[in-house]
Amino acid sequence: MRLINLKPSRTNQLILALLPFLALLLAYALGSTARLAENPSDKLLPALSSIADAVNRLAFVPDPRTGEYLLWSDTLASLGRLCSALGISTLIALVFGMVVGMFPYARALLAPFFAAVSMVPPLALLPILFIVMGLGETSKITLIVIGVAPIMIRDLALKVMELPREQTVKAETLGGNSWQIALRVVLPQILPRLLTCLRLQLGPAWLFLIAAEAISADSGLGYRIFLVRRYLSMDVIFPYVIWITLLAVLTNVLIDLVRIRVFPWSELDKAS
């Protein structure tokens, strides 16, 4: 049989999916053992047991100085920033995306502006934000919004323009005015796309969050990683990176489940 026609069963699919993760883990364990055998005080690839110790210390033992459980307080701080930034971006993207996509005059006015703004490298703006807004939460949230919102606006505006012309004309012949068509025809069809768009922007959003926290913060996942870097604490950095990845993956899956649950037709439409 040709390779292109060989399909794995469900169990095999699961096994195959796990294989790269296990291979990575195994490679790490082997590398770590080899290095520690040579130099027991090696800090680069700490043993899995010392990583487990660090996780235990961070997650389940209160910090002697502040009395907080560091992993959870860091997670809370980071997620707070991330969620408020993504919430604001989503709202901005929804409003401007629909306006630019639906109204030719608004498109003429704003589309070139957003196209230019989305090309500005957000990290280059970070110093400006810190100077203007200070080192607090506002500048971090603003950085994520600036990094994420223009791309979301452009994506949504394109999606609005992709709606078949026939649909708008049909809605007009049913007596709909611009506002009604926006509310009942365009908005509901854009919302699932907004969720997908949000999903795709999770990666960049985390990037900007960690960059901002690395430079200036007193808590947060990115702050902790860059803090312990000074002591070469790989046993803290590794679990933090895995935890961040896990959070991002879970949010990704969750948003998609919400889309399918709330807009069942969007999944039907894809199949047809």
Next chain:
Amino acid sequence: MIVVNNVWKEYGDQIVLERVSLTIEDRAFVALVGPSGCGKTTFLKLLLGEERATQGTIVLDGKPLAPEPGPDRGVVFQRYSVFPHLTVLGNVLLGKEFEASRFRARLVGAARRDAIEEARGLIAEVGLAGSEDKYPAQLSGGMQQRLALAQALIMQPRVLLLDEPFGALDPGIRAEIHVLMKRLWNETNLTVVMVTHDMREAFTLGTRVIAFERPRNRPDERERYGASLSRDIDIWPPRRAGVLDPDSPDRDGPIHEVGASRDDPAPSPQGDPA
């Protein structure tokens, strides 16, 4: 009555339609035929208000046509006529909701119940009873077009514009929907203008068949000469909406209650005498 007076349509340098003049009577069923790219659909867009004529006027019931689509002219396209995010019932209700509630575009309470009742009636009328809660993606092509008809008809438009509405359907399904189309035309106060590729469809449904053609079609002349009306054929014997013709009963037309042309006794309105 629709009066089209010397209409020209140009896109930039290219002339698509020229010297189109036409009067469409109330309750007529006009089929527009012609080869591809001869401006049939452009003409329909002019009637719809989606495009504006470069020259000439179109008058609907004594008033110049509004420059944008409106609820007096319903439309069914070949595709994308129904909204994928609304159920069958939601699709049919939408027009009513637009009409009743300017800002929320939603109906509540008794008004909603009445509208649902009316919508259900119309859904049953087009043969979709029982599918009210399905999404369009769960319907076949023929059922989607039936839904599109019901959705347009709930607004009780004066004119129904059809842009190759049945072109993508199988012959069997198409024949069924022709029967429905004819019944709707007979029972409602509608003037229908339909673009079609299918001559047979044009002659089975129409009261009048109008052909668009480019009189000059050499490549070097194509751009500068648009299409115009080349044939205007009244169907004989004449069909009239809702009127039965005892001499030539139409297969899908209104039926005779009694009479020589029936070979089975029709049930009388008072009930069976026996």
